[in-house]
Every structure is written in structure tokens, then in C-alpha cells.
Amino acid sequence: MKTETFDPVAISEQQFNKAAAYITGLKAGLIDYLKYPNQTHIIHFPVEMDDGSIETIQCFRVIHNRIFGPSKGGIRYHLDVNQAEVTSLAKLMTWKCALVGIPFGGAKGGVVCNTKVLSQNELQRITRRFTFELSKVIAPQSDIPAPDMYTNEQTMAWIYDTYNGLNPGHNNYPVVTGKPIGLGGSLGRREATGLGCLFATQQFLSKALIPSILELKDTRVAIQGFGNVGAVAAKAFYKQGAKIVALSDSSGGIYSEQGLNPYEVMAFKQENGTVVGVPNTKIVSNEALLEVDCDILIPAATAFQIHHANAKQIKAKLIVEAANNPTTPAADAILQRRGVYVIPDILANAGGVTVSYFEWVQNHANEQWALETVNEKLQKKMAAAVDLVFDYWQNYSFSPNDALIKASEPNFRTIALVIAIKRVADATLLRGIWP
Numbered sequence: 388m389k390t391e392t393f394d395p396v397a398i399s400e401q402q403f404n405k406a407a408a409y410i411t412g413l414k415a416g417l418i419d420y421l422k423y424p425n426q427t428h429i430i431h432f433p434v435e436m437d438d439g440s441i442e443t444i445q446c447f448r449v450i451h452n453r454i455f456g457p458s459k460g461g462i463r464y465h466l467d468v469n470q471a472e473v474t475s476l477a478k479l480m481t482w483k484c485a486l487v488g489i490p491f492g493g494a495k496g497g498v499v500c501n502t503k504v505l506s507q508n509e510l511q512r513i514t515r516r517f518t519f520e521l522s523k524v525i526a527p528q529s530d531i532p533a534p535d536m537y538t539n540e541q542t543m544a545w546i547y548d549t550y551n552g553l554n555p556g557h558n559n560y561p562v563v564t565g566k567p568i569g570l571g572g573s574l575g576r577r578e579a580t581g582l583g584c585l586f587a588t589q590q591f592l593s594k595a596l597i598p599s600i601l602e603l604k605d606t607r608v609a610i611q612g613f614g615n616v617g618a619v620a621a622k623a624f625y626k627q628g629a630k631i632v633a634l635s636d637s638s639g640g641i642y643s644e645q646g647l648n649p650y651e652v653m654a655f656k657q658e659n660g661t662v663v664g665v666p667n668t669k670i671v672s673n674e675a676l677l678e679v680d681c682d683i684l685i686p687a688a689t690a691f692q693i694h695h696a697n698a699k700q701i702k703a704k705l706i707v708e709a710a711n712n713p714t715t716p717a718a719d720a721i722l723q724r725r726g727v728y729v730i731p732d733i734l735a736n737a738g739g740v741t742v743s744y745f746e747w748v749q750n751h752a753n754e755q756w757a758l759e760t761v762n763e764k765l766q767k768k769m770a771a772a773v774d775l776v777f778d779y780w781q782n783y784s785f786s787p788n789d790a791l792i793k794a795s796e797p798n799f800r801t802i803a804l805v806i807a808i809k810r811v812a813d814a815t816l817l818r819g820i821w822p
């Protein structure tokens with residue numbers, strides 16, 4: 388069996404190189420510059436655990452690019468967090484913000500820890516110390532964290548409070564987004580990524596590229612990951628009449644041909660800690676979930692779930708990448724050959740950073756927008772970004788290989804990256820390289 392790399396930096400470079408090759412006139416030195424992070428912070432600090440023992444915690448904050456404005460990116464708490472993963476996710480943020488037209492650059496943070504075994508007090512001590520260590524890096528106008536896997540509004544509240552204590556006398560709310568509503572958070576932020584996936588999918592389906600899926604009603608949807616993003620997406624698609632046939636979390640997945648009610652699944656998970664075991668469902672593994680008979684597959688968990696070995700077995704006609712980096716380049720090529728469309732991560736899950744930006748704007752103005760205002764603006768941003776990528780895909784002249792791309796590449800990832808990289812490259816040159 389052909390092997391492939393799961394190195395996130397190598398993969399992001401492959402994707403970048405493929406897209407950059409389609410942009411004429413990019414100087415080699417500029418391409419090189421855009422591949423590297425602007426700053427990488429690797430931090431170790433001690434934390435006292437509840438039982439009196441001391442543990443060393445390793446953390447990262449990578450700032451990839453700030454051409455368009457302050458760097459923006461979530462903070463992930465997970466045992467698998469490492470520098471390569473955080474770096475590739477920081478790059479993804481740069482392209483995501485550039486693609487949807489948000490005046491932010493890209494960053495990402497990660498803390499190597501297992502939130503499932505840490506107490507709230509331990510999590511609070513880790514978060515506050517991490518914020519202290521980053522207190523000269525993060526700031527409302529330079530670098531702005533947000534939630535990601537296994538971090539939430541409470542984590543953001545601790546970050547805000549610690550930073551505010553270190554920088555008294557200023558409006559520090561914009562230093563972090565994804566805060567609780569009662570502490571400068573935006574209405575709709577928690578739901579933004581999942582809802583953004585819905586808006587992106589609706590706009591994509593309106594292009595009628597997939598004749599058998601012209602609307603969501605009765606469309607069969609499978610979702611891997613039932614956390615913040617996956618659960619919200621499940622509810623949003625369900626409300627549109629889609630049939631949610633499979634759902635999963637880190638303990639495994641469930642399948643029902645008749646369709647699942649995500650509200651009932653959520654109630655079950657709250658009581659039992661997992662979706663596995665919901666009555667009248669068949670248990671499936673997370674691997675098997677990706678291959679169930681469905682129309683739309685939404686990976687909403689971790690990276691590289693769709694790879695060379697399983698891409699041929701995927702039955703979905705459309706993959707909506709709620710998670711970051713869920714598909715490897717080898718899988719992309721297979722899916723493309725098979726005519727499976729992919730709404731790539733930098734487009735599909737851009738709703739989160741979009742409403743983070745709205746939160747930041749509200750914080751600066753000391754305002755709180757109505758939920759309808761937030762969602763209406765989100766819907767417009769997502770639809771405009773899908774239109775942009777679709778129009779490029781249909782009409783943009785890529786020069787030498789133009790015919791080849793149009794004839795053989797239903798590849799929205801490359802097109803989205805072309806738009807984003809070109810925007811960042813053009814802005815870099817407009818600002819000028821000095822001294």
C-alpha cells in the first residue's frame with residue numbers, strides 16, 4: 388500500500404506549492420517568505436497540580452503573518468499538540484482570513500495537556516500562566532487568541548482576566564475572542580463555525596454542481612466530531628430538513644438510517660459523556676463513519692482523517708471541512724478523480740474567525756449586536772466567499788495550464804488558496820519590503 392506523510396508542515400507546503408504554481412509573477416523569495424512563520428514561541432512552565440505534584444507544561448504560539456492586521460488564531464489543548472501542527476494551523480489562519488476578507492493575519496496556539504484528566508482549577512492555573520508567559524505577545528492590536536479544540540468560553544474568560552490584570556486601565560476585551568456573552572463575547576460566536584458550514588454548504592449547493600443534491604431537505608449527512616463545531620453543524624443541518632445519519636465523538640460513532648435527532652443525541656451525551664449508546668442506533672467506529680452511505684460528509688474533529696487509504700471508500704458526494712486539515716493531498720487527488728467535491732477548511736470553517744472579527748469590532752466600539760445582525764452578516768460573508776471561489780473556479784484564467792485545471796480539477800482548495808496567497812502576496816508588495 389502506498390504510504391503518505393501526515394506531517395502537517397509538509398502537507399501545508401504541498402498544498403501551498405500547488406496553489407502558488409498557478410499564480411504568475413510570484414517572486415521565488417516572496418513564496419519562500421510566505422511559507423515560514425513570522426514568530427514561533429515555545430514555552431515551558433511548571434504547574435502545581437491539585438495533589439501537590441508539579442508538572443512541566445509545554446506550549447506554543449506561532450504567528451505566521453500579519454500583513455493584513457493583528458494575527459488571529461485559536462488555542463488548542465491536546466496531548467498531540469506539537470510545533471509542526473500549530474505552525475500549519477497558523478498558516479491556515481492566514482489564508483482563511485485573507486480568503487474571507489477579514490483584516491487579520493494568521494496565528495495558532497497549543498498547550499500539550501489532556502483536559503479530560505485535569506480539574507477546572509488545574510486548567511485555570513495552566514491557562515493563566517500561559518497567558519502570563521504570552522503577555523508581551525498577545526494584545527488587542529497585535530495577536531488575538533480564540534477557542535479551538537478542548538478550549539472554550541471559560542478558557543477565554545481566564546485569558547482575558549489575566550491579560551487585563553497585567554494591563555490595567557485599558558479596554559482589553561478585544562485581546563481574545565470567543566469570550567462568554569456576559570464578558571464581552573458576541574452573540575452567535577459559539578455557533579458561528581457550525582452555522583458558517585451550513586451557510587457555505589447552502590451557497591455551494593445553489594450552484595447546482597451536484598444534481599442529486601440541490602437542497603438540504605432529506606439530504607443524508609454524516610458528521611465526525613460532536614464538539615462545539617460538529618454539534619452546532621448537526622443542529623443547523625437538521626433544522627434545514629437534512630437527515631443526520633451518523634455522528635461521533637472521540638469514543639466512537641452512531642448510525643441510524645432513519646436519521647438522528649441531534650438535540651436528543653446532545654442530551655444523551657450530556658448525561659453519558661459520549662454519543663455512543665444512543666438508543667436505536669448502530670455503533671460505528673470513527674473510521675467507519677467516514678465511509679457510511681451519505682450525501683454530505685462533515686469532518687469536524689481532528690486532522691488527516693481522510694487519507695489515501697480511505698478516500699476511495701467515501702460515499703459522500705460533498706465533503707464540508709468543518710475541521711482544519713481533515714483531508715490529505717493524496718486523498719484530495721483521489722476524491723477529485725472520483726468527482727467528490729470538497730469545500731475546503733479555509734472556506735467551510737471560516738465562520739468562526741468571521742464572528743471572532745465581529746466580536747473584536749463590537750469590543751472596540753463597546754457594542755453588542757443582536758444575534759440576527761451577527762448571523763445576517765455571517766451569512767453574507769460566507770456566501771460571498773463561496774461565490775468568489777466558485778467564480779474563480781469557473782472563470783479565472785490561470786494562463787499556461789488553464790485548460791488543464793478547468794477540465795480536470797474540481798479542486799476548490801487550490802482555488803481558495805490561490806485567491807488567499809495572491810491577496811497576501813499583493814498586500815506584502817504594496818506595503819513594500821524594507822529597509
Ligand code: NAD
Nearest residue numbers: 536537580612613614615616636637687688710711736739
Ligand atoms: P471540540 O473540542 O469542541 O470538539 C472536538 C470533537 O471531536 C469532540 O466531540 C471530540 O470528542 C471529537 N474528537 C476528538 N478526537 C476525535 C477522533 N479522533 N475521532 C473523532 N472524533 C474526535 O472542538 P471544536 O471547537 O468543535 O473543533 C473541531 C474542529 O473544528 C477542529 O479541527 C478545529 O480546529 C476546527 N475549528 C474550530 C473552530 C471553532 O470555532 N471552535 C473554528 C474553525 C475550525
